[in-house]
Amino acid sequence: MSTFDVELTVNGTPRQGSVEPRRTLADFLREDLGLTGTHLGCEHGVCGACTVLVNGEPARSCLMLAVQARGADILTVEGLANNGVMNPLQQAMWESHGFQCGFCTPGFLMQITALLVENPNPGEEEIREALSGNLCRCTGYESIVNGVLRAAGHDGSPPEPRH
Amino acid sequence: MQNIAERYTGASVKRSEDPRILTGTGCYVDDVRLPGMLHAAFVRSPSAHARITGVDVTEARKLPGVIAVLTGEELDALTVRGPGAAGMFSAGLPMPSFSVLATDKVRLVGDPVVLVVAESRYLAEDACELVVVDYEELPAVITQEQALDPAGPPIFEDLGSNVLVRSPVATFGDVEGAFARADRVVRAELRQHRHQNVPMECRGVVCSFDLGSGELTVYSATQGVHIARTGFATQLDMPLEKVRVLAGDIGGSFGLKLGAAREDIACAAASRRLGRPIRWIEDRSENLTASGQARDESFEVEAAISNEGHILGLRVKMIIDTGAYPGLGGMLPEAVKGMIPGPYKIGALSFESTAVITNKASYVAYRGPWASETWVRERMIDLIAKELAMEPLEVRLRNVVTRGEPPLQMLTGRSLVGVTSRESLDRIAALVDVEAFRRRQAEARAQGRYLGLGLATYIEAAPGPRTPGGGGGIMGPEQMRLRLEEDGTVTVFTSQMPHGQSHQTTLAQIAADEFGVPFDQVRVVVGDTDVVPMGFGTGGSRSATMAGGVSLHGARALRAKVFEVAAHLFEASPEDMDLAAGAVSVRGVPARAVPLGEIARAAHEPGRVPRDLEGDLEVTAEYDGGEGGWAGGTHAAIVEVDVETGQVRIERYLVAEDCGVLINPAIVEGQVRGGVAQGIGAVLLERSAYDPDSGQYLSSTFMDYLIPTACEIPRIEIEHLETVPLDADVNFRGVGEGGMIIAPPTLCNAIEDALSPMGVRVTEQHLPPCRILELIGAIALDP
Numbered sequence: 009m010s011t012f013d014v015e016l017t018v019n020g021t022p023r024q025g026s027v028e029p030r031r032t033l034a035d036f037l038r039e040d041l042g043l044t045g046t047h048l049g050c051e052h053g054v055c056g057a058c059t060v061l062v063n064g065e066p067a068r069s070c071l072m073l074a075v076q077a078r079g080a081d082i083l084t085v086e087g088l089a090n091n092g093v094m095n096p097l098q099q100a101m102w103e104s105h106g107f108q109c110g111f112c113t114p115g116f117l118m119q120i121t122a123l124l125v126e127n128p129n130p131g132e133e134e135i136r137e138a139l140s141g142n143l144c145r146c147t148g149y150e151s152i153v154n155g156v157l158r159a160a161g162h163d164g165s166p167p168e169p170r171h
Numbered sequence: 172m173q174n175i176a177e178r179y180t181g182a183s184v185k186r187s188e189d190p191r192i193l194t195g196t197g198c199y200v201d202d203v204r205l206p207g208m209l210h211a212a213f214v215r216s217p218s219a220h221a222r223i224t225g226v227d228v229t230e231a232r233k234l235p236g237v238i239a240v241l242t243g244e245e246l247d248a249l250t251v252r253g254p255g256a257a258g259m260f261s262a263g264l265p266m267p268s269f270s271v272l273a274t275d276k277v278r279l280v281g282d283p284v285v286l287v288v289a290e291s292r293y294l295a296e297d298a299c300e301l302v303v304v305d306y307e308e309l310p311a312v313i314t315q316e317q318a319l320d321p322a323g324p325p326i327f328e329d330l331g332s333n334v335l336v337r338s339p340v341a342t343f344g345d346v347e348g349a350f351a352r353a354d355r356v357v358r359a360e361l362r363q364h365r366h367q368n369v370p371m372e373c374r375g376v377v378c379s380f381d382l383g384s385g386e387l388t389v390y391s392a393t394q395g396v397h398i399a400r401t402g403f404a405t406q407l408d409m410p411l412e413k414v415r416v417l418a419g420d421i422g423g424s425f426g427l428k429l430g431a432a433r434e435d436i437a438c439a440a441a442s443r444r445l446g447r448p449i450r451w452i453e454d455r456s457e458n459l460t461a462s463g464q465a466r467d468e469s470f471e472v473e474a475a476i477s478n479e480g481h482i483l484g485l486r487v488k489m490i491i492d493t494g495a496y497p498g499l500g501g502m503l504p505e506a507v508k509g510m511i512p513g514p515y516k517i518g519a520l521s522f523e524s525t526a527v528i529t530n531k532a533s534y535v536a537y538r539g540p541w542a543s544e545t546w547v548r549e550r551m552i553d554l555i556a557k558e559l560a561m562e563p564l565e566v567r568l569r570n571v572v573t574r575g576e577p578p579l580q581m582l583t584g585r586s587l588v589g590v591t592s593r594e595s596l597d598r599i600a601a602l603v604d605v606e607a608f609r610r611r612q613a614e615a616r617a618q619g620r621y622l623g624l625g626l627a628t629y630i631e632a633a634p635g636p637r638t639p640g641g642g643g644g645i646m647g648p649e650q651m652r653l654r655l656e657e658d659g660t661v662t663v664f665t666s667q668m669p670h671g672q673s674h675q676t677t678l679a680q681i682a683a684d685e686f687g688v689p690f691d692q693v694r695v696v697v698g699d700t701d702v703v704p705m706g707f708g709t710g711g712s713r714s715a716t717m718a719g720g721v722s723l724h725g726a727r728a729l730r731a732k733v734f735e736v737a738a739h740l741f742e743a744s745p746e747d748m749d750l751a752a753g754a755v756s757v758r759g760v761p762a763r764a765v766p767l768g769e770i771a772r773a774a775h776e777p778g779r780v781p782r783d784l785e786g787d788l789e790v791t792a793e794y795d796g797g798e799g800g801w802a803g804g805t806h807a808a809i810v811e812v813d814v815e816t817g818q819v820r821i822e823r824y825l826v827a828e829d830c831g832v833l834i835n836p837a838i839v840e841g842q843v844r845g846g847v848a849q850g851i852g853a854v855l856l857e858r859s860a861y862d863p864d865s866g867q868y869l870s871s872t873f874m875d876y877l878i879p880t881a882c883e884i885p886r887i888e889i890e891h892l893e894t895v896p897l898d899a900d901v902n903f904r905g906v907g908e909g910g911m912i913i914a915p916p917t918l919c920n921a922i923e924d925a926l927s928p929m930g931v932r933v934t935e936q937h938l939p940p941c942r943i944l945e946l947i948g949a950i951a952l953d954p
């Protein structure tokens with residue numbers, strides 16, 4: 009099968025490769041560029057684990073082809089920390105015990121990154137709505153929601169129960 | 172030991188796993204890269220039940236980039252037959268003969284038939300398309316009725332029928348007398364539907380056989396590296412010492428990833444044959460179709476009751492559908508029988524069971540595998556309350572045991588010492604305010620809104636109180652090695668294989684407290700058969716007590732050994748040693764303190780300490796579970812059912828739980844919430860569905876098998892009950908499975924309560940909107 013050159017920017021660094029047209033962006037990132045922080049939980053666009061930001065917008069890298077990302081600016085989970093220092097969202101998730109097994113985590117972090125750019129102060133309902141395309145099998149989501157609230161500047165403690 | 176005020180145990184210490192998990196630098200099995208690594212894919216059966224009449228791999232072998240195509244027959248010649256991963260649960264059960272991949276027949280949709288190994292996964296899948304397998308279709312055995320039909324086609328010819336095991340009636344107490352005395356008898360046929368683990372990471376393995384040394388190294392996503400190693404060694408006919416199993420980060424499991432799976436063995440055999448590393452990463456459709464499924468039991472229950480709501484006796488008949496390849500499913504009825512009385516004063520019990528084989532995915536452990544005992548009991552109690560027009564809480568309070576009063580053991584034998592079910596019921600009653608809820612419910616009904624309250628109670632032997640002659644429960648005692656390093660840190664080697672449970676944090680908390688070093692100076696090493704002690708691994712809610720306990724006792728022993736070495740350096744007595752700020756001194760003479768690292772170095776340097784103390788400053792500790800204890804609790808749900816759409820909204824979900832002394836409250840609450848979320852999913856969304864005629868699997872994508880999202884799971888209010896300490900040192904109890912055990916009956920009870928004006932009687936666990944509309948008569952019943 010013939011291959012095509014792909015040049016793009018990943019986490020601020022220009023990268024390039026030569027791929028078959030059918031190669032997914034996820035496989036390109038994970039296998040060709042060695043960025044294994046992005047995970048694959050379904051490869052059919054439902055679980056959200058593979059979410060990366062393409063030109064600032066969340067995208068499912070399992071549903072996108074590497075050739076479609078030519079020239080794009082990609083942000084993956086590896087690009088969140090700065091010189092080994094976790095960014096405020098990562099810190100907030102650590103404080104909130106956001107995750108357990110960590111497999112869903114890259115997708116959530118990227119989706120939340122996009123959410124907080126769009127709405128720096130989301131309420132709980134908005135957060136849940138925004139995260140409804142990301143599956144987590146471990147946490148029951150509450151700790152993740154708390155992490156988002158904390159990252160958005162709330163103190164991260166759960167609100168009073170709804171009666 | 173740390174001062175109480177600065178103890179890590181009991182604090183929500185931030186997890187040491189998180190820096191790697193949050194930065195994308197963890198290492199899951201799909202992240203392992205070995206030089207020359209090849210990629211595997213499997214050709215799988217499209218039919219539920221068929222005879223294989225021909226396999227043609229010629230075209231597949233010709234495809235450029237394909238390295239090997241191995242048929243079931245070829246792999247059969249390279250491996251030893253055996254029950255594989257399932258064998259650890261099936262001792263004593265009839266075990267048919269079957270090969271690593273299917274040879275004679277396929278027995279479920281997704282049964283692996285041919286292994287393709289290629290330069291990339293893409294090419295391996297291309298080659299799978301070129302393999303031609305001829306099948307002669309056989310009638311599919313899908314339902315319990317079909318499996319019980321003696322005229323049906325046997326799935327394993329050597330078993331003769333599709334009944335795997337039939338256990339005769341066992342009786343406890345005077346069952347006939349109880350039914351003769353009863354004021355009433357409540358009967359129900361209850362069903363728990365098939366659903367499954369669905370960890371976000373599918374299964375996977377990287378197998379690397381070294382032709383030079385004859386050693387096999389396997390990177391696996393597994394709950395226990397030693398169990399997996401035994402599986403590989405047995406089925407590859409290799410000495411244990413030549414097999415090393417490594418595991419890194421694991422993306423969840425919930426019981427699924429135990430031992431060496433058939434696909435794992437096939438990849439290892441292929442790696443041995445090719446002398447190259449092979450990676451197999453299951454995809455989601457393989458995972459949903461063929462990795463294994465759970466639950467799928469039906470019960471006929473009769474309860475003899477008095478008009479006051481006392482349960483005089485129970486008659487229970489259980490049928491369990493174990494799927495195609497026998498394993499855990501066959502032994503579960505024994506566990507259900509033992510646990511079915513729960514924390515209640517049930518007067519008498521008769522129990523009989525049948526385990527059948529069907530053309531469905533094999534039965535695997537899933538978070539609280541025996542949970543049907545709780546589902547059946549807690550559902551029956553609500554049906555009894557309905558019969559008597561009593562408050563379900565009241566029926567529970569009338570029957571539940573009271574601590575310190577007889578009976579002191581379950582009807583089926585286990586000690587009930589320390590059970591706090593009554594306390595958790597009382598606590599939930601106070602939190603909910605049942606009377607106030609009933610008033611609000613009545614007002615809502617007057618406006619055409621349907622609110623319901625459900626509650627349910629469970630206990631789990633995690634590990635259970637010490638039983639005479641027992642030690643560590645069915646999985647044996649727990650070992651740990653602990654070593655003081657030359658930099659003054661402590662390394663802990665555990666056979667626990669965390670896959671979300673955060674043991675690298677919790678075990679370090681305990682060891683840090685007991686040894687007396689800061690939390691970040693304890694490193695917990697997992698996942699390498701070459702260095703971690705023998706042991707089952709992680710499962711059965713046993714880690715808190717067993718691994719927590721051995722961490723405590725091991726750290727204590729290491730401290731004593733360090734003091735012994737230090738005492739020689741000081742020419743003083745070990746009893747006079749003191750440890751503070753990372754250094755040991757003679758008590759009262761802190762100025763002459765020696766740093767911990769220096770003590771480790773002294774032990775390494777010949778001649779500085781007596782010969783018997785020379786070498787690594789290390790101890791091996793073993794723990795049998797001590798006095799043990801029950802974990803348990805009561806959950807309550809308040810729901811509103813929309814009778815137009817069948818949607819269930821959970822308004823409040825409350826938990827009053829007792830898992831003993833908390834090691835890390837945030838981690839405990841994460842386990843509880845995660846389990847409850849799976850239970851909510853099981854009731855409202857999830858079902859492993861088969862077409863009963865063709866046997867086709869209908870839930871092979873996330874569009875068909877729905878797991879809950881952030882929009883379906885409410886906030887979960889948790890209260891921790893003060894526990895009853897039974898042991899002098901270790902009163903941590905397991906909490907991993909409880910949420911999943913108790914949430915389904917809690918939610919079903921709430922939904923039935925909401926729909927009680929329509930006379931709905933809930934006898935099944937799966938209640939998606941369409942089923943609710945059927946139950947209330949809004950749409951026609953599915954025949």
Ligand code: FES
Pocket residue numbers: 047048049050051052053054055056057058059068069070071
């Ligand atoms: S892996 Fe891309 S959405 Fe699941």
Ligand code: FES
Pocket residue numbers: 107108109110111112113143144145146147371422423671
């Ligand atoms: S933390 Fe395990 S799937 Fe989300």
